[in-house]
Amino acid sequence: xxxxxxxxxxxxxxxxxxxxxxxxxxxxxxxxxxxxxxxxxxxxxxxxxxxxxxxxxxxxxxxxxxxxxxxxxxxxxxxxxxxxxxxxxxxxxxxxxxxxxxxxxxxxxxxxxxxxxxxxxxxxxxxxxxxxxxxxxxxxxxxxxxxxxxxxxxxxxxxxxxxxxxxxxxxxxxxxxxxxxxxxxxxxxxxxxxxxxxxxxxxxxxxxxxxxxxxxxxxxxxxxxxxxxxxxxxxxxxxxxxxxxxxxxxxxxxxxxxxxxxxxxxxxxxxxxxxxxxxxxxxxxxxxxxxxxxxxxxxxxxxxxxxxxxxxxxxxxxxxxxxxxxxxxxxxxxx
Numbered sequence: 644x645x646x647x648x649x650x651x652x653x654x655x656x657x658x659x660x661x662x663x664x665x666x667x668x669x670x671x672x673x674x675x676x677x678x679x680x681x682x683x684x685x686x687x688x689x690x691x692x693x694x695x696x697x698x699x700x701x702x703x704x705x706x707x708x709x710x711x712x713x714x715x716x717x718x719x720x721x722x723x724x725x726x727x728x729x730x731x732x733x734x735x736x737x738x739x740x741x742x743x744x745x746x747x748x749x750x751x752x753x754x755x756x757x758x759x760x761x762x763x764x765x766x767x768x769x770x771x772x773x774x775x776x777x778x779x780x781x782x783x784x785x786x787x788x789x790x791x792x793x794x795x796x797x798x799x800x801x802x803x804x805x806x807x808x809x810x811x812x813x814x815x816x817x818x819x820x821x822x823x824x825x826x827x828x829x830x831x832x833x834x835x836x837x838x839x840x841x842x843x844x845x846x847x848x849x850x851x852x853x854x855x856x857x858x859x860x861x862x863x864x865x866x867x868x869x870x871x872x873x874x875x876x877x878x879x880x881x882x883x884x885x886x887x888x889x890x891x892x893x894x895x896x897x898x899x900x901x902x903x904x905x906x907x908x909x910x911x912x913x914x915x916x917x918x919x920x921x922x923x924x925x926x927x928x929x930x931x932x933x934x935x936x937x938x939x940x941x942x943x944x945x946x947x948x949x950x951x952x953x954x955x956x957x958x959x960x961x962x963x964x965x966x967x968x969x970x971x972x973x974x975x976x977x978x
Contacts, residue, residue, distance in 0.1 A: 647662065647764060648662035648663075648666065660733070660736060661753075661756075661757060661760070664729060664732060664733070664757060665708065665757060665760065665761060667726075668708055668711075668712070668723075668729065669704060669705070669708055671724050671726065674972070674976070675704060676826060676827075676969070676972070676973065677700075677703035677704065677706070677707055677825070677826060677830045678700045678701055678703050678704060678830070679969060680826070680827050680830040680831050680834070680853075680969060681700035681703060681830040681831070681833050681834040681837075682700060682834060682965070683831060683834060683962055683965045683966050683969055684830065684831035684832060684833060684834020684835040684837075684838070684849060684962070685700075685834040685835070685837060685838040685962075686834075686959060686961045686962035686965050687831070687834070687835060687845065687849060687958045687959050687961075687962025687963070687965075687966065688834070688835040688838035688839065688840035688845060688959065688962070689838065689840070689959040689961070689962075690834075690837070690838025690839060690840070691838075694773065695772050695773035695774045695775075696772070696774060696778075696837050696838075698768065698772035698773060699768075699769050699772035699773075699774050699778075699782070699833075699837060700830070700833065700834065700837070701768060701772075702765045702766070702768040702769040702772070702786075703765070703830055703833075705761045705762070705764045705765035705768060706761070706762065706765040706789075706790065706793075706825070708758075708761040708765075709758045709759070709761040709762040709765065710758075710793060710797070710825070711723060712728075712729045712730075712754055712757055712758035712761065713754070713755070713758040713797065714797070715728035715729065715730065715754070716728070716729070716730050716751060716754040716755065716758070717797070717800075717801055718886045718888070719886060719915070720878070720882065720886070721879075722877060722878055722879070723877065723878070724877035725877035726877070728754075729750075729753070729754045729757055729758075730750040730751050730753065730754035731750060732750070733749060733750040733753035733754065734746045734747055734749060734750030735750075736749075737749040737750065762790075766786075769782070769783075769786060774837065778836075778837055781836040781837075781841055782833050782836050782837055785829055785832045785833050785836060786829075786833060788829070789824065789825050789829035789830075789833075790825075792820050792824050792825060792829070793820070793821070793824075793825045795820055796817055796819070796820030796821030796822070796824075796825075797821055799813075799816065799817045799820060799821065800817050800821050803817060803889045804887060804888075804889060806889070808897075809889050809893055809894040809897045809898075810894060811891060811894040811895060811898065813894075814889060814890055814891040814893070814894045815858065815891055818857075818858050818861035818862060818865075818890075818891060819854065819857065819858055819861075821861070822857065822860065822861040822864065823853075823854060823856075823857020823858045823860060823861055824853075824854070824857055826857055826860055826861075826973075827852075827853040827854075827856050827857040827860065827973070828849065828850055828853030828854055828857055829853075831849040831850075831852070831853050832846055832849060832850075835849060842957070844957045845957045845958070848952060848953075848955040848957050848958055849958070851949075851952035851955070852949045852950075852952040852953050852966060852970075853949070855945040855946070855948040855949045855952075856945065856946060856949035856970055856973060856974070858945050859941075859942045859945035859946045859949070859973070859974045860973045860974060862890075862891055862892070862938055862941060862942050862945075863942055863973070863974050863975075863976060865883065865888075865890040865891060865892045865938070866892060866935070866938060866939070866942075867976075867977070868881075868882055868883030868888065868890070869881055869883050869884060869892060869925075869926060869929065870926065870935070871977070872977065875977050876977075880919070880922060881917075881919075881922035881925065881926065884911070884912060884913075884917070884922055884925050884926075885913070885914065885915050885917055885922075886913070886915075887912055887913025887914075891938060891941075892929060892934055892935070892938050893912075893929075893934075895932070895934035895937050895938060896908075896928060896929045896932050896934040898934075899932035899933060899934060900928065900932055904928055904932075907924070907928070908925060908928060911924060911925050912925060942974055946970055946974045949970055950967060950970055953966045953967060
């Protein structure tokens, strides 16, 4: 990041807020799950980290930064990890510096460009990581496919908010493509091929683990978006309810709600101005219909399926131990 920040500054000192915001965002990025799963892929293939592969899998953090910046923009989220989201941050810069024009538009445009820049830097980091040409040739198709799947999942997510009804199958597909595949399955595949094992049997075994665990990861995120502690998640309580996120949790709730409950829900769900009382009413509906318990059970079942998959003998023992540990981190987290 230091080299990239210096390059931006050489173009214009006015780009300093860009590099500063991205640097801060990356430093606050928390769990580093995607590089960890890529490392687990390396271990599962019987490989070991080198300085070049460490740099290569670090590109996943920049891809994650792109996804989060754009996600906050699309959702209209005010905060990320207890700080202003990127579009709100640049909106506040506009106001503080008394710039010309419309502050929210400046913030939105800045977030689009910073997210795009993070995506470019992700690709650049992989290409300049020092891995061999053969390793790069093997990993690029997976990296490309992962980015396509991520963008497809993001579009399906925003499209879902336009639908007149909820649908559990649609919500589960979004969970798989928007989060699960690029968080777990594809990083595992990247690690395996970087370690030199692109065998169909190993990649299939890693998918058998990664796909159900990826969905469980997203479903835990959905629960935290409704019931999470703001002091831990860094977002207001019930933020997903204000944003009107049609997650699997909401689809399960709708499926078990009476007509009267659905009418009551429409007074609050997706209304950005709802107060704590409105959030509490929606939370109670989710609990009373059994949707919260149903999703918790689904998470447990998916996690169990993933843990069963790592018994496959094609996975190296060193990788198996790490995959087991990461499964618990991904599904038992509070943020």
